[in-house]
């Protein structure tokens with residue numbers, strides 16, 4: 001199948017140009033939803049002042065709302081819908097069949113159910129896959145004829161003629177609750193990001209209730225938290241990232257270093273849950289507004305081929321991203337300052353200490369720092385290296401970065417990553 005990401009001009013010229021550092025001050029859009037965070041977002045009793053329930057209900061013009069969720073997160077649906085039913089007489093319908101990686105067939109099924117009910121408001125309740133399913137199904141509800149696979153970012157989506165979108169995350173990592181992107185998977189294994197010319201997929205509201213993330217198992221907490229850390233670093237380092245994006249990214253990174261180990265240690269401790277939920281949302285903002293990085297391109301390919309958790313894979317490639325980008329920018333030194341690992345006498349040593357700091361966090365969370373530790377054997381890697389080297393450069397996260405990698409350099413990254421060995425930046429291929 002042909003996807004918009006295969007478009008030659010977009011890959012070689014359009015993508016890098018849109019993300020270029022020298023263009024960032026010409027036009028500076030920064031999109032976010034209206035955000036509520038806390039324990040009191042779904043109160044059944046009317047309040048003295050208008051609250052989140054009132055503000056969200058106001059968007060629902062004829063009082064029909066549709067919840068898109070999955071088998072796990074549907075347990076939170078009664079808490080979500082009850083105040084709207086009782087206080088604003090809103091009718092609800094629910095579809096709870098969202099699947100991991102948002103397969104296109106489930107998106108179409110969801111859209112068909114939404115079309116039957118004709119809601120004015122769509123609640124996306126769940127992790128990244130449920131939220132992405134809701135976004136794409138919303139698009140098909142508004143425009144049934146759209147061909148998602150060829151929907152390039154140059155095409156406006158023209159949403160919000162029939163409904164608006166409220167995102168309620170139940171994991172802390174994806175950032176989909178603040179992003180203008182949905183990632184949909186296709187039967188041939190391709191995970192396709194779709195978004196449109198303007199980030200119309202940015203939800204109208206993001207409602208963050210930390211009780212919805214309580215009890216997540218340590219491995220899932222670590223993996224999703226790793227995704228959030230990769231988002232913040234990607235968003236900080238992206239060529240287009242400016243002071244606004246970087247300020248949010250740095251705070252998110254500091255929060256993740258402080259709170260992720262505690263969230264993994266005790267899944268029922270509510271404070272680390274709340275801080276991680278906020279940090280993941282904050283990390284999603286620079287990712288959505290400034291762009292992704294090669295960690296995501298490399299992680300998408302390996303994660304897709306070997307069925308390894310997205311967050312685990314993208315964080316594993318962050319040290320390599322920092323090394324590669326250090327050939328083109330010294331921006332990572334600001335991260336060294338923020339995390340207290342800057343060596344005043346040596347930029348090289350500062351970079352190594354930053355990578356060590358990140359890897360120590362990963363080791364403490366039982367996350368792999370090499371592909372070998374993640375369960376990928378060298379023979380499997382070598383067998384699939386041809387596909388890996390062909391597929392990775394077609395990922396938009398690859399061609400929006402700082403550095404146009406050659407095939408030899410790309411191969412070196414994958415082979416080093418297998419052992420957890422860092423790149424030799426003094427070798428001929430990296431000079």
Ligand SMILES: [Fe+2]
Nearest residue numbers: 227231310314
């Ligand atoms: Fe991610």
